[in-house]
Amino acid sequence: MIPGANPDQQLASIKAATLIESLPWLREFHDKIVVVKFGGNAMVDAELQRAFCEDMAYLRWVGIKPVVVHGGGPQISAALKERGIASEFKGGLRVTSKETIGVVRDVLRNQISAELAEMIAAAGGDPVVLSGEDSFLFRAEKTYLESEQGPVDIGFVGEVNTVNPRVVLDALSQGKIPVISTVAPGADGELYNVNADLAAAAAAIAFGASKLMVLTDVAGLYSNWPNLDSLVSEISAAELEEMLPNLESGMIPKMQACLQAVIGGVPRAHVIDGRTPHSILLEIFTQSGVGTLVVPN
Numbered sequence: 001m002i003p004g005a006n007p008d009q010q011l012a013s014i015k016a017a018t019l020i021e022s023l024p025w026l027r028e029f030h031d032k033i034v035v036v037k038f039g040g041n042a043m044v045d046a047e048l049q050r051a052f053c054e055d056m057a058y059l060r061w062v063g064i065k066p067v068v069v070h071g072g073g074p075q076i077s078a079a080l081k082e083r084g085i086a087s088e089f090k091g092g093l094r095v096t097s098k099e100t101i102g103v104v105r106d107v108l109r110n111q112i113s114a115e116l117a118e119m120i121a122a123a124g125g126d127p128v129v130l131s132g133e134d135s136f137l138f139r140a141e142k143t144y145l146e147s148e149q150g151p152v153d154i155g156f157v158g159e160v161n162t163v164n165p166r167v168v169l170d171a172l173s174q175g176k177i178p179v180i181s182t183v184a185p186g187a188d189g190e191l192y193n194v195n196a197d198l199a200a201a202a203a204a205i206a207f208g209a210s211k212l213m214v215l216t217d218v219a220g221l222y223s224n225w226p227n228l229d230s231l232v233s234e235i236s237a238a239e240l241e242e243m244l245p246n247l248e249s250g251m252i253p254k255m256q257a258c259l260q261a262v263i264g265g266v267p268r269a270h271v272i273d274g275r276t277p278h279s280i281l282l283e284i285f286t287q288s289g290v291g292t293l294v295v296p297n
Contacts, residue, residue: 022285029284030063032210033172037200037257038070038116040217042274050119051277052215056177057125058281065172068179069203071196072112079107091145092249096155096193101183104193105131108181116179128176132160132184133191135167138199140184140192158192160184160199163206201257205264212261213283214254215274220292221247221255234293237262258294269294 036056042048059066073094077087080103088095096104109131117127132138140158144151171178180203182196197214204212221240224230225248235243240259247255251271258269272279272291282290 021287025285026062029210031065033065033067033204033207034059034211034213034284035067035069035200035204035207035209036280037197037212037214037254038068038274039072039196040215040274042215043070043072043112044074045275048274048277049116050123052274052280053116053119053125054123055278055280056120056127057123059284060125060175060177064284066177067168067172067203067207067209068116068177069182069196069200070108070112070116070179071182072108075112076104076107079103079111090152090154091147092253093145093154093157093195094193096157098156101156101191101193105133105181105183105191108183113179113181120177120179125177126175127179128171129179129181130167130171131181132194132199136162136164136185137167137180138163138182138184138194138202140186140194142186142188142190142192156190156192158184158186158194160194160202163202165203165206168203168207195253197253197257198260201260201264201266201269204261204266204269209261209266210268211284212258212266212269213280214257214269214271215279216251216254216271216291217273217275218251219273220271220290221251225251232292234295236295236297238297240294255294262294262296267296 042052056066080087113129117129120127138160139162141161143159145154168178182194182199184192184194186192221232222230223232254271261269270291270293272283279290
C-alpha cells in the first residue's frame with residue numbers, strides 16, 4: 001500500500017504488484033505448451049466461459065502456447081433428447097450407438113468448439129477448431145466396460161492410443177490456439193467417443209507440454225471427501241496411484257489423466273476449480289496457485 005495515496009493509486013499499486021509476481025512464471029512458461037481440459041460448470045456458465053476464453057487469449061499474447069481439449073456431456077445429452085434418443089450410461093460411460101456417435105461428433109465440433117473459438121477470437125486470440133479426426137490427431141481403440149460378469153460392450157466408446165501432434169504443433173507455430181474435440185477414428189475405420197480427460201493427458205504427453213490443467217467443479221482433490229479440510233494441495237504420482245481406487249467416481253478420470261500425464265513426462269498436472277473466474281491465470285501466475293498439483297515421484 002502507498003501511504004497517503006488515493007484509492008485509484010492504491011488499486012494501481014496492487015495491479016503493479018500482481019504483474020511483478022507473475023514475472024517468474026512468465027519466464028518459466030514463455031514459449032511452452034500448456035494443455036487445458038475444459039469442462040464442468042465453466043462449460044455451461046456464460047460468464048465462466050467468457051473468463052476462460054479471455055485467459056486463453058491472454059496466455060497466447062504473453063508468449064505461452066495454450067491448447068484446449070474439451071468434452072461436452074450435458075450438451076450431448078440435450079441434443080440426444082431433442083432427437084428422441086435416450087441417454088444411457090453404464091459405469092459412468094455413455095453407451096454410444098452408431099446414431100449417437102454422429103450426434104456426439106456434431107455437438108462437440110459444430111456447437112461447443114465453434115462457440116469456444118468465437119469467444120476466444122472475441123477476446124483477441126486466434127483459434128483453430130480441430131478434432132481427433134483431423135490429420136489423425138487421435139487414434140482410438142474400442143474399449144469395454146469391465147464388470148463382474150466380464151467385459152460389457154458399450155458401443156462406439158474408445159480410448160486414445162496414438163497421438164499425431166503435427167497438426168497441433170503447426171497451428172501453435174502460427175500463433176493459433178487449438179480447440180480440440182474428442183472423437184477419434186480407430187484402425188477399424190469406425191469413429192469412437194473418447195474420454196476428454198484422458199485424451200487431454202495423451203495430448204499433453206505427445207505435445208511435450210509443460211503443464212496439464214483439468215478444470216473441475218470442486219476446489220481440488222480431497223483425501224477424505226466430503227471433509228472440506230482434507231483438500232490436497234500437492235501429491236506425488238505414487239501417492240495418487242495408491243489413493244485412486246478410493247476416490248469419488250467423478251474425480252477418477254480427472255485424476256487418472258493427471259497421473260498418466262506426469263508418468264508420461266509432463267512435469268506438472270493440476271486439477272483446478274473451474275467455478276472460479278480466471279482460475280487458469282491464478283494457477284499459472286500466482287505463488288499460491290489454486291487446486292491440486294500432481295508431480296512425478
